[in-house]
Amino acid sequence: MxxxxxxxxxxxxxxxxxxxxxxxxxxxxxxxxxxxxxxxxxxxxxPTGHAYQHQWSVTIRSAQDLPNDGALFDNLKRSLLALPEVESVAFSSFGTYEMSRWTENYALPDGSNRLQVDSLNVSDDYFATMEMTPAAGRFFSRADDGADAIPVVINRRLADQWFPGKPAVGQIVVLKVDGKQEVSRRRIVGVVEDFRSHGEFMDPVYFMLLRWVPGTGKDAVNNIMLKLKPGTPRIFESRLNAKLKQVRSDWSYVVTPQTEARSSxxxxxxxxxxxxxxxxxxxxxxxxxxxxxxxxxxxxxxxxxxxxxxxxxxxxxxxxxxxxxxxxxxxxxxxxxxxxxxxxxxxxxxxxxxxxxxxxxxxxxxxxxxxxxxxxxxxxxxxxxxxxxxxxxxxxxx
Known part of the structure; x- marks a missing residue:
């Protein structure tokens, strides 16, 4: 047939x-x-590697570049923690569920295995604020003050690419900038299973979280990440904005609950x-x-x-x-x-x-x-x- x-x-x-x-x-x-x-x-x-249910993002808008003033950022943190709804405060280059992205070229100390890596500068409290847990090693803290290399946390994908079959914690990698002889060293102190800053539909990439300390270095960050108590209403934004204005009234602030940022x-x-x-x-x-x-x-x-x-x-x-x-x-x-x-x-x-x-x-x-x-x-x-x-x-x- x-x-x-x-x-x-x-x-x-x-x-x-x-x-x-x-x-x-x-x-x-x-x-x-x-x-x-x-x-x-x-x-x-x-998994995205971070929480969003109780997290809010505050983007600082200024007519001029933000100064990396340690006292100013400390004042911001203390003022926000004084609000009963706020459980944790951290700083970062940009928030999650944003289109922002920063990539740099890194390699092993001998110059091999050069990779393009997504990176994000974060403060010590970032991991607790975003409810992250280490898969290996630890997160950076004050114990890393004065370290000979910038402490970083990388995702599992990057760790397996650079150090297949052996621990990545404690290893040194370097920032490779074309046309420059000097190198900037990074020491891996921890590994997370994954971190996708753009959310659920972001393709897994090589990711590195670098330690940023208020008042150290020239570059400041313009994003504040907050962890709020469950059930905090959207109307809290007005009180939050008023508190921020008390610290710097010449800045404007864009407040975005991460649930709304994720949906968008x-x-x-x-x-x-x-x-x-x-x-x-x-x-x-x-x-x-x-x-x-x-x-x-x-x-x-x-x-x-x-x-x-x-x-x-x-x-x-x-x-x-x-x-x-x-x-x-x-x-x-x-x-x-x-x-x-x-x-x-x-x-x-x-x-x-x-x-x-x-x-x-x-x-x-x-x-x-x-x-x-x-x-x-x-x-x-x-x-x-x-x-x-x-x-x-x-x-x-x-």
């Missing part, structure tokens, strides 16, 4: 060619959307997927109309053939199954050709971890299911119409 249907499809290859190309294109589009969506779902399941970030990151979804839905509707029209025309042109089969004793069910089976077989052939094309993507690693084998296999299965369902729905009515033909009507068709 299979060989017979393949012969029938091959004899009508000129008419089936455009139909096959249409199915192939639809499969590729559905595959792209499915892979995109499944990668988002996979990322969403990964997730919505922003989902925009490309929503746009592609709309495009894919429109394309599938057009493909469905095309499939239905072509199948209707093919069935009409095959009425004499169908009538001969009925005259030879084939029942209506057999005709119906033939029309549907031929369409499913044609879809299978088109998708096999598409599969040969798309399998090159994970084999070559052109998209890296974004198209890993788990995502690829799931996307192929989902895409094939959609195309088979579409083909089945489009072939049901033409098959039913062909099955209703009587041998007399079919053999007298002109």
């Amino acid at each position: 299979l060989r017979h249907m393949l012969k029938l499809i091959w004899k009508r290859k000129s008419r089936n060619m455009m139909l096959s190309l249409e199915i192939l294109l639809a499969f590729l589009v559905v595959f792209a959307i499915a892979a995109f969506g499944l990668r988002y779902w996979q990322l969403y399941q990964l 970030m997730l919505n922003t990151q989902l925009v490309p997927l929503k746009i592609l979804g709309v495009i894919a839905a429109f394309l599938l509707v057009m493909v469905a109309f095309g499939l239905f029209g072509v199948l209707w025309q093919n069935t009409t042109q095959r009425i004499p053939e169908i009538g001969l089969r009925r005259a030879l004793g084939a029942d209506a069910g057999s005709i119906y199954r033939q029309i549907v089976s031929e369409q499913m077989l044609l879809s299978t052939v088109a998708m096999l050709v598409a599969l040969v094309l798309v399998i090159q993507l994970p084999l070559t690693g052109v998209f890296g971890d974004s198209l890993n084998w788990t995502v690829f296999i799931a996307a192929v299965v989902l895409s094939a299911s959609v195309i088979y369902l579409l083909s089945l729905l489009c072939s049901l009515y033409p098959g039913w119409r062909a099955a209703r033909l009587s041998p007399t009507q079919a053999l007298h068709y002109e």
Whole structure:
């Protein structure tokens, strides 16, 4: 039966060619959307490495660069801790769930294994404020004052890349700046499993958290991270802003609960997927109309053939199954050709971890299911119409 249907499809290859190309294109589009969506779902399941439920971010806006004044930052911290709703205060270069990003090039002391690393300057209280726990080593503290290298905490991904099979804690890495001979040393004091500053849909990257001390160095930070008591209402923002104004009235402050920042970030990151979804839905509707029209025309042109089969004793069910089976077989052939094309993507690693084998296999299965369902729905009515033909009507068709 299979060989017979393949012969029938091959004899009508000129008419089936455009139909096959249409199915192939639809499969590729559905595959792209499915892979995109499944990668988002996979990322969403990964830990971000920090909390957000009770954390608020305060961004300091100033007409001039912020001074790295230790007394000023100490005054800010003490004033905020005086509020009964505030449990912990920390400082950082930027907040989580923001589009801000800072990357630098680091390498081992001998210059090998040079990597581009996302980095963030944070104060000692940052880890407690963000409810982080070390996977190895410790977080930096006052015990690191006067250290011969800047204490840093890195994520597991970076530790495994630099020091596979051995402990990363205590190791030295250096900042590599093109065109400069001097190097800035960093000592790894702790490792966290992960840290994704952009939230759940951020691809895992190499990440480093560097110790920042108020009053030390030239650069200040312009973000305050707060951990508030559970149940703190949004109206607390007015009291918080008033307290900050008491410290520096010439600055402006943007207060953002991290729950709201997270929701906004997730919505922003989902925009490309929503746009592609709309495009894919429109394309599938057009493909469905095309499939239905072509199948209707093919069935009409095959009425004499169908009538001969009925005259030879084939029942209506057999005709119906033939029309549907031929369409499913044609879809299978088109998708096999598409599969040969798309399998090159994970084999070559052109998209890296974004198209890993788990995502690829799931996307192929989902895409094939959609195309088979579409083909089945489009072939049901033409098959039913062909099955209703009587041998007399079919053999007298002109």
